Amino acid sequence: MSRPLDADGLTLPGAVAGSAPATARDGLRRRWWRFARNRGAVFGLAVCVAVVLLSVLAPVISPYDPLAQGAGPALQPPSMAHWAGTDSFGRDMLSRIIYGARIALAVGLVSVLLALVIGVALGLVAGYYGGVLDIVIMRVMDGLFAFPIIILAIAMMAIMGFGVTNVIIAVGVGFIAPFARVTRADVLAVKEEPYIEAARLAGVSGRAIILRHVLPNVAAPIIVQAALRVSGAIITEAGLSFLGLGPPPPTPVWGSMIAEGRNFIVMAPHVSTIPGVALMITIVGLNLLGDGLRDTLDPRLRR
Amino acid sequence: MTAETILDVRDLTVDFHLDGTVLRAVDGISLSVRRGEIVGLVGESGAGKSLTSEAILRLIRCPPGRITGEVRFRGRNLLDLDEDALSRIRGREIAMIFQNPAGSLNPVFRVGAQLHEAMALHLDEPRPALRARVVDILARVGIPAPRTRARDYPHQFSGGMAQRVMVGMGMSCVPALLIADEPTTALDVTIQAQVLALIRQLARETGAAVLLVSHDLGIISQMCDRVIVMYAGRIVEQASIATVFGAPAHPYTRALVDCLPRVDGVERLGTIGGVMPGLRALPPGCRFHPRCPIAEPRCSVDVPALRALTPDHRAACHLARPGA
Amino acid sequence: MIRFVLSRVAQTLAVLFIASLIIFALMRMIPGDPVLMLLGDDYTEDAYQQLRARLGLDRSIVHQYVFWLRNVLQGDLGDSLLQHERVSRLVWEAFVPTLTLVVASLVVGVLIAVPSGVVAAQRKDSAWDWGSMGFAIFVYSMPAFWKGIILIWIFSVHLRWFPAMGYVPPWVDLWDGLWKLALPAITLGTFFSGLVARIIRSSLLEVLEQDYIKAARAKGVRQAALVYRHALANALIPVVTIIGLQFGALLGGAVLTETVFAIPGMGRLTVNAILNRDYSVVQGTILAGVFLVVLVNLAVDVTYAFLNPKIRVA
């Protein structure tokens, strides 16, 4: 299973003969076309871009201050003045939802990045060096893997207390094990490739081999894994916030907004439903994007 | 001897519609098989042998495939039947066995149960009787300890044993025609001979006709009464076994025969220069002309028709002469 | 087969051991002095030292772990600070409703997933395929707690078909129990069905390409029997694996779903315990959750081996 070139066109310095830059670009273009033909994936990409834009531009485009109480009368249904209505404190829901995208995205991306860095490092080390190190690392990962993500996150929140940073850590810890597993499995496969052997015989150090030859080759499945996990992280964050274990009020987070609206489901259903729609569209987008990336980048998983 | 014609295929064509293009994998094939006869269908890999034999039972997925022409089986055109009527013919009147015996049995069902099912689908017999016949058939095809082996799963059978089971399953409802698509290609040479002998024996006992697909002229020569040679989706020659080996009229057949292992046992298969063209790059005129040693200018322009040289011998070559 | 089961049991024990270490470590990381918290207003220096000794907290960390593990293995999870009740009892009482919900959701999920996955595979690239896969992604991507609220809004508030909340064990009152379980089970079951339908579709597509399907068709098996007997028997095997892999997610989803429907299960117990800093209860629920996930995975692997003749009859 040789994957000399990957999405970002990482070339292996000197290691793979015959993979001239031209082929790299062709491969990239072909992959892009395969991705672009997948309507779901393109839709997912569009949604993700939109969410990123919303959160980056939040201060510019939100019509109100998300924390300002009494921006309008409380529990107003959607109107021209408040497109998504107001909540029980009279805060503008649309502004809160836009700012909520920031937190969702921050938690999703940073926690997955955290898990990725730690998990990939562990997986590389375990897979490349093998032996006792491998056994110890992977058994710990097995143990970690046994924890349902949300339950682990709940436990972590109990210990660390509430707050955005803690949410990021709590959510991230649960994703370390999957990254470590995927990475290790691929390292084991790549390790057998002749050019790795050649580099080793040429006296290249273990760390250099890992960073320069092994890592680029396992990048694709890791990217796919990351894309698929971001949605999980956002759902987990929303779940924590829904339970009241997320960032404390009055932080605008989708999960707490949904939880709060629960009390007004009869008289003001918009308070719960609209943030949920935002959350759901984001998740659908991320999942479609992740599936599309998987189909494009990871040939083993393609159906 | 003019026995009843069981299968009469006319102008059979198989197309694949893929990404807006049409690939013609089988191009206007006509052939017939008479009662009690063993007919060989021979050709290189990719010639369209499997598609031809699967098209007879309509086993090709349509779309993307499209089958046209006529497949007359005892007078009825199988291409006109609905799925239900067809499934009463499949396995009952026409049986088929495939190249990959190990993969032809469903891995999660017991071997005996699969044999049982084949009969229960078509025969109106009580369960105990069928169960007894399962053991009987396994014994007949030479499976030792048939009673116990009936309870085994496919992965516990070797390829040769699995293919014997398939042969036994194919013959279990006493079909009028058995289509065997490279039944021994995946097997060891010694096992090959056993399976072929089994096919011949059961065919003789039941009076079934056999359409034997193979890329191996050697096997064909041992088994068949008549031979049909395919090249790139078309029939190039069709004759009795004696004619094909004694006086082949088509240069391709001649090359095939020349490639057969000699008495000295040295195999020289595949020594025809060049390769068969793919479906996306079929040459105009005679499809064999890029490789033909005696090609003339018109060969790359005009399609040679399949002409009768004698009543029992046809060839599709501009230069073919009777007895040449 | 026996060798396989034994080795999986050994692996399971190893995982449980590691998990217990992790939980133990987590519990040591809790800020604050547990002895002080246990004593509360009864604090005296003497009482403090006594309790500390009784809890084994004056010994080495290894000793503490062994001590803790022995208690856990004996089912002694300590007492709840708040409810003056054995933690093991609280956990067990909360465990049953959660498990009931999970099982009901599994059933609902499979009932939805099998037909929609089969239809999608059989009519690949048709409107049916797009429809059922779109639905799958949709229900899979809806957060369980939000979906629950929407269902309540539609089916309880507007249509008044189902109650919005409450839990009655189905074995106490079958109809009332199932009626109250319906919305939560649909909430969580659709999530699971989204996952499974996609797996069934892709594994069925793969199986339908296999030679034995063609061979079965050639022997006269009709389309319906071909798909539902011959192909599905093979295509469902990976679904078993998915149940194992996703059981944790399912349990997590149950924790969230039951808070929406006010089911007195693990979720409510845990969250209340956290908010009240009742850590021995938190520890108990986490232990129970992990234990369940690991056991289910063992069961799934054994089932998988059993369903797959290549492993069962080696």
Ligand SMILES: Nc1ncnc2c1ncn2[C@@H]1O[C@H](COP(=O)(O)OP(=O)(O)OP(=O)(O)O)[C@@H](O)[C@H]1O
């Ligand atoms: N489903 C399909 N779609 C497109 N092309 C196909 C399909 N099935 C077969 N073909 C093409 O049709 C041609 C004939 O295939 P076929 O399997 O009949 O060959 P064959 O003579 O049986 O060869 P072999 O000895 O390899 O079995 C091949 O070029 C093959 O690539």
Ligand code: SF4
């Ligand atoms: S028609 Fe021409 S090219 Fe074709 S086989 Fe005959 S001589 Fe050769």
Ligand SMILES: [Mg+2]
């Ligand atoms: Mg073939």
